[in-house]
Amino acid sequence: MAPRSKRPRTATPEEEEEEEEQVEERQQGASHLVSFLTGFADHHVDDDLPPLLDHNGDAIDDFSASDEDEEPEEEPDEADVEPDDDGVHTPSRKTGLVGVATPSRSTRGTPKKRKAPGSATPRKTPKRPVNGEETADEGIIRKSTADAYFTLMKASRTSGNSYSLLADPLSARAYEKYIAESSAVRGRISPPEAHRGRFRTWSKELEAGFNLLFYGFGSKRPTLNLFAQEELAKKGHVVVINGTFPGLGVRDIVSEIEDRLGVPQAISVPPSCSTPLERAAHRIYAHFLPPSAISDPSEWPTANAPLYLVIHNIDAPALRSPKSLAILSLLASCPRIHLIASYDHVHTPLIFSSSLSNTPPHHYTPGSWSGTPLSSRGFYWVNHSLTTYAPYDLELSYLRMSAQTLTPSTSGPAGGVSEEGTLQILKSVPHLSARLLKLLFTLQLARLPADSKWHVAYPASASAPPFAVDGNLLKKLAKDKWIAGEGERFEAFLGEYRDHGLVVEAAQARGGEDGEEEGREGRWLWVPLGKAAVERVLESMVGVE
Incomplete structure (x- = not known):
């Protein structure tokens, strides 16, 4: 018996109505699609699924329960609720984007994750004014980094008044009057004789190859002159130089040494000496070499005693130039030429580099002199504080002479x-x-x-x-x-x-x-x-x- 073909089954009115509802669901907009994707786990609840467990393994009975610190749930928007939705879950044979049945709206709440204490996101607190001061409203125009730089670097207004203008000008006669009144007091504070106990120490340092540099408030001329008379004059030649004398230069110092001490002009000098000043300085250097350093003393006469140069105010303008320092450092490098200098300007040590200040004098073995000094130059200073509170009488008199010369x-x-x-x-x-x-x-x-x-x-x-x-x-x-x-x-x-x-x-x-x-x-x-x-x-x- 041949099989009988099945007749197509006609749909019932209920099935046609259900198909129309499914077509309407496919034609819904993007808002329904997003709601479907994000709310599937909330709306689609099946009795066959295992119960949800919390982090302690306990079943969650009430999805709408929340802690006290949880934020309140947002009310559903009326526009999102369909008017035909009666809250009953309708099973559907159509599958959605994720391959599951499309659920309808559910009135059950979304389960909230329990928040641990202190896990809440800290909120930014507005900056409060410091010390109760209110911050000014900067407006729509705010300063940039460049504006702040130029504001900081702008020239500030300074007053043209100075304390020196408040005092009356001091004449030479008034100065001499005040100095005469205070000289007795200054003499009792620190007279030159009070430093005699240090003369022996200074002499030992000179014998060891050091040169002495004195600083301190007050004129150091009387004390250093007394040291030269009582100690240095017994040991060798002494030349005292007043650095503040107007018009004095290193050329005058070299010429005076050659004339007073009779330095022979026949002493040969290195070929590198191009000026008369350099040749004269090298002749003085060679004349005061130790006799043992020269192989034939008869052809190269040397001095019979060392030379002591006492320079008052080595910080004078004529003596602190590079050329003057080069000549003086050459003389100070000779083993038998010693410098005793003083200064009053606080920045004077800056004119001496570390090499000039720390280079010791030259040393020659017997018969090792070749006619050319060693290349190193230096003063080998030992600094001493010499505060005397003595008035600058002679120094100021030289200053007045210089001012009168330049007065137009x-x-x-x-x-x-x-x-x-x-x-x-x-x-x-x-x-x-x-x-x-x-x-x-x-x-x-x-x-x-x-x-x-x-x-x-x-x-x-x-x-x-x-x-x-x-x-x-x-x-x-x-x-x-x-x-x-x-x-x-x-x-x-x-x-x-x-x-x-x-x-x-x-x-x-x-x-x-x-x-x-x-x-x-x-x-x-x-x-x-x-x-x-x-x-x-x-x-x-x-x-x-």
């Missing part, structure tokens, strides 16, 4: 300048400007008369001195030497020097010894420095070519 006859910045000021100006001017000043120095020395009265500083005046240089001649030479080809550049260089008082000019010139006419009109330029100061400045400008 006319007011203004062009009245005059010191040698130290000239060196400072040369450090800040361009190379061509320095060449122009060197040219003026050279012409001024060439025109200097033989009479010594013109060898001192000549301040600004209505009439120029005989050694003044014609401005037109200086301009022509500057153009020929490629220093200042244009007139504007030439005037700019001269204007800078005039502002500093380094170059002065006059419209008339005095007559010279060579029969020059008195009262010559023109433009006459000169530097208000003495002959010795101009020569020392020229020595420092060797590299300016």
Whole structure:
């Protein structure tokens, strides 16, 4: 019997209604899809599934129960609740995105995870004003890092008043009166004789090869002079140098030693000595070598006693220049030349490098002198405090003499300048400007008369001195030497020097010894420095070519 084919089964009205509901579920929007994916575990509850367990293994009976510290549940939005939802779970044969039946809404709450004590996320607390002060509202414009930098680095206003202006100017007569009244008290505090007990210690340190450097408040001149008279004069030659004397330079010191002690001029010097000052310093060094260091003393005469250089105020401007320190360090490196120096400026030790301060004097074995000193240089200082409270009488008298020499006859910045000021100006001017000043120095020395009265500083005046240089001649030479080809550049260089008082000019010139006419009109330029100061400045400008 042939099988009978099955007739298609017609759907009942209930089944058609159920299919229509499933079609509507497929056509729902994204909000229902998200709710379906995230709320499946909450809504789809089956009696056959095992009960949910908490972290202690106990069954969770009430999903809506929560701890006291849990946040309240959010009320369901009315828009999310379907009006036809009666809260009864309707099984469905259709599968969702995760392959399970689509659940309907459930009124049961979502299980909450128990929170351990202290596990809650800390909330940020607003910054409270310090010390009860309220913070100002910065507005919409706030300062950046650059604004803060420029605010911090802006120039602050300072008062032009100073305590020195409140005191009346002290004249020389008033100073001498006050010093005379206090000299008796100062003499009782620390007289020079009170330091005699230290003379023997200082002498032993000199014999050991050290040099002495004294500091402290008050003039140290009386005490050091007493030490030189009572101790050093018995052992060798003593030369006392007043560093604050105006116009004193290391050239004067070397020349005085050669003249007073009779240093032979026939002593050979190293070929590297290019200037007369260096040759003279090397002759003095060789003359005071130990006799045992020279193989043939008959051909190389040496001094019969050591040399002691007592330098008052080694921090004087003329002695602290690099060239002066180089000459003095060469002399101090000789085994039989000893330095005893003092200073008053608090920053004086900074001019001595560590190598200059700690390098010991040279040592020569018998017959080892070859004619050239060792390359090392140094003072080998031992510092001593020497506070005497003595007045600076002689030092201030030298200072007044120097001020009178530089006092201009006319007011203004062009009245005059010191040698130290000239060196400072040369450090800040361009190379061509320095060449122009060197040219003026050279012409001024060439025109200097033989009479010594013109060898001192000549301040600004209505009439120029005989050694003044014609401005037109200086301009022509500057153009020929490629220093200042244009007139504007030439005037700019001269204007800078005039502002500093380094170059002065006059419209008339005095007559010279060579029969020059008195009262010559023109433009006459000169530097208000003495002959010795101009020569020392020229020595420092060797590299300016």
